Amino acid sequence: MTKIELNRNSLSGTLPEELGDLSNLQKLRLQSNSLSGTIPSELGELGNLQDLGLYNNSLSGTLPSWIVSISDLQFLGLSKNDFHGTVPSEYSELGNLRQLGLAQNSLSGTLPSEYGELGNLQHLYLHENSLGGTLPSEYGELDNLRNLWLHGNSLSGTLPESIKDLSANKRLENHPYMETPILDYEVVPGESLEFDISGHFSDINDNIASYSAEGLPEGLTIDSSSGAIGGIPTTEGSFLVTVTASDDAGNVVSDEFNIDVRSTPDEAASDEVLNASDYAALLALYHGMNGENWQTKWDISSSTPPKASVVSDWHGVTVEEGRVTKIELIENSLSGTLPSELGNLSNLQVLNLN
Incomplete structure (x- = not known):
């Protein structure tokens, strides 16, 4: 056996130590279940993983240092669990980690700071923990790094100069970047709406011009x-x-958000319109995958987002609170x-196109 993939399969209980006997296993994916307990040390015997x-x-305990014995490991995903303790410096020994x-x-x-030795690392996600201190200058040596997510911690100090010009970096070049996403707004026609988007953007050199x-x-x-x-919005939709x-x-960076202009809050609740970004994604799916030739077609005649109840009647689409x-x-x-617009369906839980 070389692969086990049981994602989103309502698994519960603890990981069995017998998994360590699968000596040829290369891939073990059990994410998005209800697993609890600690990771059994027997998994350290999976030399081909x-x-x-x-x-x-809902895995718990401290992050195991024995994982470094799995020397071929390229992907390690332990996010969104209940682990505590420190970030193991030993993981810097996983030279193949991407x-x-x-x-x-x-x-x-x-x-x-030892993570600066992970020369093949492309994606590092440490956001939304309780980490403190500064960003080590050694991270500037990660020439292949594309994503470095550290938000939601208590880091301090200045951004090291060495990290600003990483050749493969997609987020922290000398360009504007998003600090936080812009939230959606709902307003009644004829009422004043005032908000400021500047706080959602930042720039390493603090020189955003327009x-x-x-x-x-x-x-x-x-x-x-x-x-x-x-201003005062006058058009509903x-x-x-x-x-x-x-x-x-x-250099530019962009973000999208929705403004819903409704007659009354009660009407918004009872006659909800589908989120505009979601509707755009559904249209892109229909046109990009030859919707006219589908066995069961969608009614995409509306140029503006229709009511959520209308889209709920489309074959294979489920809408909850205005979102797909x-x-x-x-x-x-x-x-x-x-x-690519499917990536904008931020509330999507199931995508099945078998």
């Missing part, structure tokens, strides 16, 4: 210098707004390529 995914369970996820636990202490927005409801404008959005921050060199939670289009003659 390259992929260990146990995130989004992705390390220890986020959303209860880890404390400081960031191990802001812009596309898709604002009629009556709302953005101040290009301050990032303040305000659900509006997908794209805001962009630019620095002096012309499930897409199940089994044996429906789909063809083509999956659209």
